Amino acid sequence: MAKLTVEDLELKGKKVLMRVDFNVPLKEVDGQQEVANDNRIVAALPSIKYVLSQGGRAVLFSHLGRIKSEDDKPALSMKPVAQRLADLLGQPVTFVPAIEGPELEDSINKLEDGQVLIFENTRYADVVDGEVVKRESKNDPDLGAYWASLGDVFVNDAFGTAHRSHASNAGIAANVAQTAAGYLMEKEIKFLGGAVENPERPFVAIIGGAKVSDKITIIQNLLEKADKVIVGGGMAYTFAAAKGEKIGNSLYEEDKVELAKQLIADAGEKLVLPVDAVAADKFANDADSYVAEGDIKDGYMGLDIGPKSVELFKSVLAGAKTVVWNGPMGVFEMDNFAKGTLAIGEELVNVTENGATTIVGGGDSTAAVQQLGVADKLSHISTGGGASLEYLEGKTLPGIAAISEK
Structure with missing residues (x-):
């Protein structure tokens, strides 16, 4: 299975949409949420660092837990994940507490080469105004098209969600010219796919x-x-x-x-x-x-x-x-x-x-x-x-x- 990889893309000056798997456990410390285990964040670093080294502008997004009501949202924000990523990268990471709208669009447009942004938990889209609508989890076509419109190229490095047809993976991919695998996804395809196929x-x-x-x-x-x-x-x-x-x-x-x-x-x-x-x-x-x-x-x-x-x-x-x-x-x-x-x-x-x-x-x-x-x-x-x-x-x-x- 010869899939396009992140190294096959021209990244300089591009807004690079990256689906990562930052579905990590959180813990409360002194009243604040912190990442309890950063293994999944660390696993995505090679792909993120490559994009930044090539002059790409990394726009990262992930789900975190399951959102079944508005009450679930505050405890499942990506903000502590963004803070941990900044520590691991040794550079600032812009966090945008939104999954769509002017604030997100403006923040992405202000990115410069080599900078990173994380937007809010993609599963916030599953509950809107208290109603369970599952726009992310059921691959709402309008949501996938909207997220695709935010960037120039799409890199999927989230093998943990590869078995799901969600707006943040299959939905975006349906609306971009090319989707590439990040290093983590590429490795999973090589090893697991190779074991099953050859x-x-x-x-x-x-x-x-x-x-x-x-x-x-x-x-x-x-x-x-x-x-x-x-x-x-x-x-x-x-x-x-x-x-x-x-x-x-x-x-x-x-x-x-x-x-x-x-x-x-x-x-x-x-x-x-x-x-x-x-x-x-x-x-x-x-x-x-x-x-x-x-x-x-x-x-x-x-x-x-x-x-x-x-x-x-x-x-x-x-x-x-x-x-x-x-x-x-x-x-x-x-x-x-x-x-x-x-x-x-x-x-x-x-x-x-x-x-x-x-x-x-x-x-x-x-x-x-x-x-x-x-x-x-x-x-x-x-x-x-x-x-x-x-x-x-x-x-x-x-x-x-x-x-x-x-």
């Missing part, structure tokens, strides 16, 4: 998390594309039930057991399931626990993969050239049930060092590799939760589809 083999996918229903389309898509699909986490107990094993009080989806049976039958040796589990008598870190091989005792529930499963999964990963991981192997938030997830993270470092491309597909998996401190030792950590999932499902993402081909 992986170097052997290609191993690791799918975890609680429910089969959440990941069934991903599992089905990856069983067609990958050489091996490892399944762990809570969803593994639905597969265990499908094999006729006793699973005690483990989380499982009774209505998905027949589907799991069908997947096991269709996939054969391509599907790799746990062979043991760390089972506990309650959902707590101080629970009584033991390693169950096969059946789990009544009154106990599986909360992590066991040591034999770890070794099995490591043997499958050995020699892999492409690995995609989405979802933890157990309740990694509790130290006593984090060993399986952390062992997978450590093994991914090993296969990366041996030349494999390793991709972590957002969400809890990202939290796990950050907890382990190995995020910088893997090939790519995706910035998009829902977008990563839909990309792995093989879906067309509107935000990516709207980027111009080279």
